[in-house]
Amino acid sequence: MSAIPAVSPSSSATPFVSPPQASGCETPGVPREILRERGQREVFCGLTGIIWLHRKIQDAFFLVVGSRTCAHLLQSAAGVMVFAEPRFATAIMEERDLAGLADANDELDAIVDRLLERRPDIKLLFLVGSCPSEVIKLDLSRAAARLSRKHLPQVRVLNYSGSGIETTFTQGEDACLAALVPEMPAAPANAARALLVVGALPDVVEDQFRRLFAELGIAPVAFLPAGKAADLPAVGANTVLLLAQPFLGDTARALELRGAARLTAPFPFGAEGTTLWLKAAAEAWGVEDRLFDGVTAPGRQRANRAIANYRGVLHGKRIFFFPDSQLEIPLARFLARELGMIPVEVGTPYLHVQHLAAELALLPASTRLSEGQDVDRQLARCRLEKPDLVVCGLGLANPLEAEGLSTKWSIELVFSPVHGYEQAGDLAELFTRPLVRRDLLRFGT
């Protein structure tokens, strides 16, 4: 790494090869205080993941069993309405369902029949639990089993919860992928070692990674989720698991229970993150350093060249993350180490210490970490810090701009291709744009 800026962690350990941590284990490297708060959370619930998951798994349909609020959230969450016929819908519970006048299961079965009749292309149907369905204890796993019996082999019906009382934003993807794990075929005991990359990635990014793994001689490689419901990869004791997203705790646990061994690595954001992430897999496959360097050098150089364009704007700037997608810590690490930004506070809705061990070790010691949220207190801290850039959700961005702070919508970080070498520059640009724009606008005196 030729261009690591002055802001660097006090530890130079390379934690990507460290063995899995025992649960409850403290962060390797510098122990740090974590500010844990609870109060009003200005975050989406797990249903929101449907917005990208329904485009990723092309023959899946997501049926939320919930309220009008759930339906309204889904159409408002992306900030725009997605008007191509969506592969998601809401079965809105009504008074008669709650009063017991109608059998919720009969109603649900009828809706699913109608839906599948309208969409014969659907191969996989998720019944997605919501806050109201959880509170009235509507058993969607039984409903899914019942409906699967009825509709297999044409359609498999699974369920997971995207409810706000249990999941925050990207945890919805975790719950969805975890629901897929029991459906994955078992790899034979004598199967060759196989790499499984977990986390929904934009197709273009997935293809880039496939090419890199192929050049490194790492094979076979599968991705979860797959683009088609029928293409679920196999899992077993020879599966080597590499997480592409930091929010997949339940999915990883479910895969580990089926024998998969998880690699510990930073997440593939920026030149350094991508290199260390690929390196974790390369070491597991015993790829020679010379080959690794040769394969990754062009991408690394391109990434560093692209990132360099933005370092002038971002270097030395102070950044404050409100909790949103759990990408906050890896992104803060990228911005600190590769662009010279100073993360003042990094908030995350949930901190998975094990999965983020490698990241935490690379984060500057001066950075305050906060988990959970009491939004009004956090806003007070933010105003006090007067950061140069605030990363926050759509509900906070304009109000903070009106107060004179520059903001970056965090949702864009989830909805744009930002992983890997070729996107490292784009990722840096996303943080640069608000600052550049602020300098660009002139309204006279």
Place this chain on the structure above:
Amino acid sequence: MKLTVWTYEGPPHVGAMRVASAMRDVHYVLHAPQGDTYADLLFTMIQRDGRRPPVTYTTFQARDLGGDTAHLFKSAAQDAVDRFAPKALLVGSSCTAELIQDDPGGLALALNLSIPVVPLELPSYSKKENWGAAETFYQIVRRLADPTARPPERAGRRPRCNLLGATGLGFRHRDDVTEVTRLLERLGVDVALCAPMGAAAHDIARIGEADFNIVLYPETAEIVAKWLERTFHQPCVRVVPIGYGATRDFIAEVARVACVDATSLLDGCSSRMPWWSRSVDSTYLTGKRVFIFGDATHAIAAARVASDELGFKVVGLGAYNREFARDVRTAAEKYGVEALISDDYLEIEARIAELQPELVLGTQMERHIAKRLGIACAVISAPVHVQDFPARYSPQMGFEGSNVLFDSWVHPLVMGLEEHLLTMFRDDFEFNDAGGASHLGVPAAPTVTASVSAVAANADSALVWAADAERELGKIPFFVRGKARRNTERFAAERGVELITVGTLYEAKSHYAR
């Protein structure tokens, strides 16, 4: 259970937020799980509000459910009052909190706050956004209105009115309020109170001091207006001034109720719209087939403007808010069409595809339906989109509103002479109808015929188009092709013709000639 792809209205607590966020110093404590805060972005992103909506969410989680969610509510309410110092506190439940039955009203009262508390009971599983806004406004007025307030002595002062119904996220409410206030000013009438938009809690207390009320948006203000009639005996003006004629009616009605002279305002016509519509360039608007859908108030008003003031033919009229279905049905009868009362997006889409109008006046939902079907469209009603909050002054109401309606409805259409040229020279390689209206610079959607024949095929699968008839149909300009196809197929079906030839096409044309 009801299968829903897109919704026209959010849950009722979003209606309550529209009222709370429009007012100046009230705060709403909503008992709700994590995730319900999404509603904030409706205000900060769509409406570009520079402040957070005045709402505190208790954010309970699964692990709280076995424990004390009531305590969580009380501490959130107390914190909100301490932090934001509102002059009145609204409290209520979102859909999930309704199920755990914590009684936010009772809990808030137990806090013995020094400010008025307005408990809201908004049943999420039977009611929707507009109802929630109306009920919230009503509960606020009932709780805060000073029952002893009366208008001051009439002699020596101008008449004064309350302007009721404008909320956050309303379709052009911001500009409508300005436009109507200007009209009233020219009539010599003062606006004592505009509510909910812009009102403070102490303003609501003085609601009884006005001589009369004006209901701008019945969806949110009708219940309040009725209560004010009963309680303060304030007369009420219910004419909604959308369109030129309706604005004149509104002025006359205000003049009658306020006992002022409207002659000079009515004589000094200040709208360009009637002349724009009478001028010969507008001839081509005659009989354009228009489908209208929105909230009841905007849809009914649009139908009158379309029919009486632009010379369109109303071929469909509907609304998504069932509470006002009767008014829509009455209006629909006037135009000889069956009212479509539905909040099922797919049903409205099917009706539009079937009717093949030349113009759709609808919500953002219909805008997308129309785009897909290749039909011109203008937006006339909520639910809103960021584009419905233009930077410029753009009311729907009053004389300026009538100018805005003319521009925004006529602009999406293919213009008069262009329409003729496209018909005469269909095969010009640069200027043909595949390009759509030239001033809009977007190609006509190629899906239109496909989707129409899909509908027709459903209705009567026996019909077949001969190849030459299909080619001839292709020569008809895109903006009437759908209608021609539909008419021809209906003509053929009625006569038991199974193969549509060029002859059938022209037979049908002459049959349906208008």
